Amino acid sequence: MAVTRPSVNPQARAATGTLAVEDVVKRFGEVTALGGVSLEIKAGEFFTLLGPSGCGKTTLLRIIAGFELPSAGCVRLGGADITGMPANQRPVNTVFQSYALFPHLSVFENVAFGLRSRRVPQAEVQKRVEMVMGMLQIERFMARYPHQLSGGQKQRVAMARALVNEPQVLLLDEPMSALDAKLRAEVQVGLRRLQRSLGTTFILVTHDQDEAMTVSDRIAVMREGQVIQVGTPEEVYARPRTCFVAEFLGAANLIPARREGGGAETPLGPLELPAPPRWEQGNLAIRPERVELVPDPRGHNCLRARVRDVVYRGSHQEAWLEPGGLRVRAAAHPALRPGQEVVVHLPKEALVVLDD
Amino acid sequence: MNRVLVWYGELTTPGALSRRGLLFLLPAALWLMAFLVLPSLALVAVAFAERGTYGEVVWTFSLENLRRLLGYGLFGWSPDNLLILGRSVWVAFVTSLIAALLAYPLAFFIASRPPRTRYLWLTLVIIPFWTNLVIRTYAWQLLLSPDLPFAQVAAALGLAEPGAALYPGSFAVYVGMVSAFLPFMVLPLYSSVERIDSSLIEAARDLYASRARVFFQAILPQTLPGLTVGVILTFIPAMGMFVIPDLLGGAKYLLVGNLIQQQFGASRDWPFAAAISLGLMALTLVALRVYRRSGKDVDLV
Amino acid sequence: MSRLHPAVGITAVLTLAFLYLPMLAVAVFSVNETRYGMSWGGFTWKWYQSLFNPALSPDPKLTETIQAAFVTTMVLAVVSTLVATVLGTLLAIALERYPWTRRARAFLDNLLYLPVVTPDIILAAALVVAFSVLRQASSLFELGLPAMIIGHVTFQIAFVALVVQSRLKSLGADLDEAARDLYASYGYFVRRVLLPLLAPGIVAGAMLAFTLSLDDFVISFFTAGPDSQTLPLIIYGSVRRGVTPQIHALSTLIFLATVILVLLSERLTRRSA
Numbered sequence: 001m002a003v004t005r006p007s008v009n010p011q012a013r014a015a016t017g018t019l020a021v022e023d024v025v026k027r028f029g030e031v032t033a034l035g036g037v038s039l040e041i042k043a044g045e046f047f048t049l050l051g052p053s054g055c056g057k058t059t060l061l062r063i064i065a066g067f068e069l070p071s072a073g074c075v076r077l078g079g080a081d082i083t084g085m086p087a088n089q090r091p092v093n094t095v096f097q098s099y100a101l102f103p104h105l106s107v108f109e110n111v112a113f114g115l116r117s118r119r120v121p122q123a124e125v126q127k128r129v130e131m132v133m134g135m136l137q138i139e140r141f142m143a144r145y146p147h148q149l150s151g152g153q154k155q156r157v158a159m160a161r162a163l164v165n166e167p168q169v170l171l172l173d174e175p176m177s178a179l180d181a182k183l184r185a186e187v188q189v190g191l192r193r194l195q196r197s198l199g200t201t202f203i204l205v206t207h208d209q210d211e212a213m214t215v216s217d218r219i220a221v222m223r224e225g226q227v228i229q230v231g232t233p234e235e236v237y238a239r240p241r242t243c244f245v246a247e248f249l250g251a252a253n254l255i256p257a258r259r260e261g262g263g264a265e266t267p268l269g270p271l272e273l274p275a276p277p278r279w280e281q282g283n284l285a286i287r288p289e290r291v292e293l294v295p296d297p298r299g300h301n302c303l304r305a306r307v308r309d310v311v312y313r314g315s316h317q318e319a320w321l322e323p324g325g326l327r328v329r330a331a332a333h334p335a336l337r338p339g340q341e342v343v344v345h346l347p348k349e350a351l352v353v354l355d356d
Numbered sequence: 357m358n359r360v361l362v363w364y365g366e367l368t369t370p371g372a373l374s375r376r377g378l379l380f381l382l383p384a385a386l387w388l389m390a391f392l393v394l395p396s397l398a399l400v401a402v403a404f405a406e407r408g409t410y411g412e413v414v415w416t417f418s419l420e421n422l423r424r425l426l427g428y429g430l431f432g433w434s435p436d437n438l439l440i441l442g443r444s445v446w447v448a449f450v451t452s453l454i455a456a457l458l459a460y461p462l463a464f465f466i467a468s469r470p471p472r473t474r475y476l477w478l479t480l481v482i483i484p485f486w487t488n489l490v491i492r493t494y495a496w497q498l499l500l501s502p503d504l505p506f507a508q509v510a511a512a513l514g515l516a517e518p519g520a521a522l523y524p525g526s527f528a529v530y531v532g533m534v535s536a537f538l539p540f541m542v543l544p545l546y547s548s549v550e551r552i553d554s555s556l557i558e559a560a561r562d563l564y565a566s567r568a569r570v571f572f573q574a575i576l577p578q579t580l581p582g583l584t585v586g587v588i589l590t591f592i593p594a595m596g597m598f599v600i601p602d603l604l605g606g607a608k609y610l611l612v613g614n615l616i617q618q619q620f621g622a623s624r625d626w627p628f629a630a631a632i633s634l635g636l637m638a639l640t641l642v643a644l645r646v647y648r649r650s651g652k653d654v655d656l657v
Numbered sequence: 658m659s660r661l662h663p664a665v666g667i668t669a670v671l672t673l674a675f676l677y678l679p680m681l682a683v684a685v686f687s688v689n690e691t692r693y694g695m696s697w698g699g700f701t702w703k704w705y706q707s708l709f710n711p712a713l714s715p716d717p718k719l720t721e722t723i724q725a726a727f728v729t730t731m732v733l734a735v736v737s738t739l740v741a742t743v744l745g746t747l748l749a750i751a752l753e754r755y756p757w758t759r760r761a762r763a764f765l766d767n768l769l770y771l772p773v774v775t776p777d778i779i780l781a782a783a784l785v786v787a788f789s790v791l792r793q794a795s796s797l798f799e800l801g802l803p804a805m806i807i808g809h810v811t812f813q814i815a816f817v818a819l820v821v822q823s824r825l826k827s828l829g830a831d832l833d834e835a836a837r838d839l840y841a842s843y844g845y846f847v848r849r850v851l852l853p854l855l856a857p858g859i860v861a862g863a864m865l866a867f868t869l870s871l872d873d874f875v876i877s878f879f880t881a882g883p884d885s886q887t888l889p890l891i892i893y894g895s896v897r898r899g900v901t902p903q904i905h906a907l908s909t910l911i912f913l914a915t916v917i918l919v920l921l922s923e924r925l926t927r928r929s930a
Contacts, residue, residue, distance in 0.1 A: 495679030596776020
């Protein structure tokens with residue numbers, strides 16, 4: 001979709017570019033919410049801050065929006081330091097978790113709010129609001145009030161209200177947490193497409209790893225005020241750096257291991273690794289769908305096991321094996337039965353040597 | 357140092373923030389200082405002054421008024437003033453008790469109405485709440501007059517003299533007080549009753565609990581927040597009530613409010629009036645302290 | 658809420674009757690022909706007519722006093738409500754939206770609750786004493802209408818502030834931040850978001866203040882001057898001298914006005930909820 005974007009604030013537009021967070025620390029009294037976070041988010045990127053509640057992701061978002069000041073560090077947009085720039089001057093807009101629509105204003109006036117604050121002429125307000133509402137397909141709610149909208153509709157109004165200002169960076173604070181699961185999947189795809197067509201930098205905060213994987217160009221996994229790993233969805237999923245990342249993004253088998261030459265000694269037996277570990281003792285990870293069931297033991301990384309539990313999932317089945325509680329995802333046929341003896345193969349290239 | 361902070365989304369400095377906060381605060385704060393705090397302090401000061409010959413305030417320090425309040429007068433000790441203080445507390449207590457006893461059935465009744473008519477019944481309670489107290493009180497004079505059925509029935513039963521009104525006196529004061537404060541008790545109680553978890557009551561009934569046990573173990577604990585607000589809204593104003601004892605109690609049944617008014621009026625003894633006010637204030641603070649100790653947040657509006 | 662014992666319903670209805678019986682009696686005697694005593698002399702509207710037309714009144718002077726008192730009552734209620742609503746709203750915003758130290762907050766909270774919980778006769782006594790001192794400085798503090806307005810505003814402020822404050826609390830900080838995020842200056846935010854959203858709370862607070870003023874007897878009784886009688890004071894005075902049906906008619910009208918006011922505010926709060 002080709003969208004012409006007449007700019008309101010030429011100075012703000014001149015600063016287009018990378019959003020950089022540099023060594024940001026945030027303390028609330030005794031509590032450290034962010035312990036020195038650095039990130040570089042490229043212009044036009046869909047970037048996600050992913051982590052469990054209390055990991056500091058929302059605090060970081062609020063610092064970028066201008067609702068909090070960092071205790072140390074700075075935020076740069078296109079090279080310019082915007083750490084001390086008031087929220088109402090930043091070329092950054094937010095979609096709030098609660099949507100925070102103004103209940104006394106119609107949908108149209110909600111969307112127009114940011115333009116009216118800056119005294120944009122009425123004709124242009126009309127044009128831009130209609131355009132953005134058309135883009136989000138909410139024109140027919142124009143005259144309604146927020147309390148007359150469904151959750152999904154509110155969410156789109158909140159998006160429109162932010163996007164009409166043509167921000168350089170759009171911040172989204174768990175915008176889908178209030179939607180039901182089915183709608184959420186739809187909205188995620190729509191969000192992704194919207195971001196692509198606008199080319200605006202989106203920064204999404206979520207605790208939902210599926211959502212992060214669906215929409216993001218890159219993901220920063222956060223925990224206890226630190227960024228643990230940054231990478232594309234494929235990278236963080238296939239090459240998690242720590243036990244936490246491996247487990248937080250989907251199911252993972254964690255195997256405690258000891259270094260033995262270039263491979264590892266584990267409770268499952270000796271395993272060959274793609275690269276020698278840098279630790280003496282640590283953990284390996286393998287995704288359940290990468291574990292293979294083979295007819296008979298051939299070569300390395302094969303072991304005999306017994307099926308303990310099976311869960312039928314329609315398209316596939318999942319089994320938990322003895323010993324080691326190894327989780328396997330396999331094709332639905334042939335059906336596995338508890339007690340059945342199987343041979344599994346842990347392909348060398350599917351094993352991930354974790355940092356911890 | 358030029359420290360900055362973000363407050364409700366606004367980037368500001370502590371100095372600028374408190375300057376604007378003061379702008380909002382000062383008009384009302386100054387008003388309340390001038391017409392609430394300072395007058396209260398003046399009242400305290402006057403309580404320790406003396407009455408001049410012509411009813412003026414003489415600014416010599418004296419504990420005489422507090423001694424008088426405790427009963428030490430010119431003619432030795434007399435319990436009159438203490439009796440009035442004690443009676444005010446007693447009347448407030450009995451009023452709260454009767455109002456609570458009548459409020460429970462009414463609150464449950466309203467809560468049991470269908471949601472659409474419920475607010476109509478509530479409105480019926482709210483209307484007397486807002487009707488002028490002087491009107492509601494003199495109306496009782498009318499109702500208790502000798503020509504109307506109440507007095508005649510009472511006379512027939514031998515409870516009152518034939519041809520006499522049922523006021524002034526303690527009975528009329530109680531009737532007036534209860535009818536005046538009943539809405540204050542019903543409204544907060546209703547908000548508690550409305551939120552009651554009726555499964556607890558059902559459970560108690562299923563366990564064959566007696567009605568008394570159902571009340572004390574299932575209903576009372578759940579409605580305690582509303583009840584305490586109701587009691588505080590009844591007890592404290594009832595203690596200081598002036599109109600009702602004045603119109604329905606007469607000289608026979610003086611309460612502390614009447615005593616204060618007498619000193620401002622006929623006796624023109626401000627220092628003593630101030631001393632009695634301090635006594636009433638002390639009783640109020642004690643009542644609030646007892647209430648706070650029961651661990652409830654004051655939520656009076 | 659099922660299975661209410663019938664005795665509960667009967668007690669409840671009798672209790673409501675107990676609340677309305679006094680007003681009913683006043684209303685009945687307000688249309689009674691007989692001027693003195695309690696006997697029924699037939700139906701009449703004449704006591705109502707006499708309230709509006711001194712010529713029709715058996716006591717034209719009383720009618721004039723009542724009419725003057727009506728004006729005083731309304732002026733007192735309107736002026737004090739306006740002042741208290743402005744002061745109370747500002748106070749609520751100050752308390753809810755600005756960071757005060759713990760001690761300052763405790764002091765302000767007490768300042769707010771003090772007039773709510775103290776018996777009004779104490780405030781009245783304090784004002785009488787204070788006015789007698791202030792009178793030395795300005796004649797504004799002579800007992801009379803200005804003094805009554807000051808007294809009413811003093812107890813109204815707290816109620817307005819508490820109502821507006823609870824509305825502010827329910828608004829939360831999200832909308833403030835959203836407005837900021839959308840480039841609003843503080844002034845624009847106050848004009849376009851805060852005040853419109855507070856409006857139902859401010860109106861509710863003002864109605865509460867207005868009703869409290871109409872309802873008040875004690876403060877007015879202590880601070881009124883000879884030329885500034887309010888309707889409750891007139892009724893009280895005539896009770897001491899002996900009530901006439903004219904007073905019953907007046908009381909009934911005040912009661913009806915109260916009913917309308919209550920229904921109006923119910924409707925307002927219902928709509929905004």
